[in-house]
Amino acid sequence: MTQDELLTLMNAVAIDAKASLMFNGHLKSTFIVKAGDRCEMLPYEFNNEDKKEDVAAALALYTDMIQAECVIHVSEAWMSTAQPDGKLPSVNPTDDPNRREILVIAGAIPSGETLIGCAFTRNGKEITLGDDLPEADFVPRQSRFFWLLWSGKGIELSRQRWQC
Numbered sequence: 001m002t003q004d005e006l007l008t009l010m011n012a013v014a015i016d017a018k019a020s021l022m023f024n025g026h027l028k029s030t031f032i033v034k035a036g037d038r039c040e041m042l043p044y045e046f047n048n049e050d051k052k053e054d055v056a057a058a059l060a061l062y063t064d065m066i067q068a069e070c071v072i073h074v075s076e077a078w079m080s081t082a083q084p085d086g087k088l089p090s091v092n093p094t095d096d097p098n099r100r101e102i103l104v105i106a107g108a109i110p111s112g113e114t115l116i117g118c119a120f121t122r123n124g125k126e127i128t129l130g131d132d133l134p135e136a137d138f139v140p141r142q143s144r145f146f147w148l149l150w151s152g153k154g155i156e157l158s159r160q161r162w163q164c
Contacts, residue, residue: 001034001069001070001109002109003109003111003112003114006070006107006108006109006114007135009034009070009072009107010072010105010107010114010116011116013032013072013105014103014105014117014118017074017103017105018103018118018129021076021120021129022127024125025122025124025125025126026076026125027074027075027076027103028045029043029044029045029073029074029075029076030042030043030044030073030075031043031044031059031071031072031074032071032072032073032074033059033062033063033066033068033070033072034068034069034070034071034072035063035066035067035068035069036067036069038066042059042062056149059071059149060149063149068149069109069110070107070108070109071107071108071146071149072105072106072107072108073104073105073106073107073108074103074105075104076101076102076103076104077093077101077102077103077104078093078094078096078099078100078101078102079093079099079100079102079119080092080093080096080098080099080100081098081100100119101119101120101122102117102118102119102120102133103118103119103120104117105117106143106146108146108149111140112139112140113138113139113143113146114135114136114137114138114139115133115135115136116132116133116135116136117133118130118131118132118133119131119133
């Protein structure tokens with residue numbers, strides 16, 4: 001899969017994710033895994049940062065097994081923005097009282113990754129979509145999560161954790 005094909009697929013996913021967010025008032029975190037003509041949605045849930053490695057390890061094993069050509073991660077997130085002086089807050093977005101909610105669509109192919117998304121505001125279950133975030137540059141695997149998918153480290157981690 002090329003970078004352009006990945007971005008086209010991510011934009012199509014963004015349309016559906018925005019509609020789902022507006023309709024339901026929330027969005028369940030989901031991985032979309034594409035292998036050839038096959039495209040699977042894998043919703044997941046965890047409330048613990050430590051579980052991220054477990055999810056990445058299991059996904060790495062799965063993507064290797066089906067020879068996935070791309071993985072897209074769709075989720076809600078919080079984002080901190082720079083203060084008027086240009087400095088970023090010294091706290092995590094979860095603790096930042098001025099944080100913004102965003103819809104994030106991160107996509108990865110073996111050669112790299114990118115992300116798109118949009119800001120939104122929530123009033124109960126009522127969602128108002130804001131501006132799209134600027135498209136991130138396509139970069140070699142930088143996030144630890146996607147790096148685990150194609151580096152072989154995720155599979156190694158899977159085998160260690162589950163003796164498979």
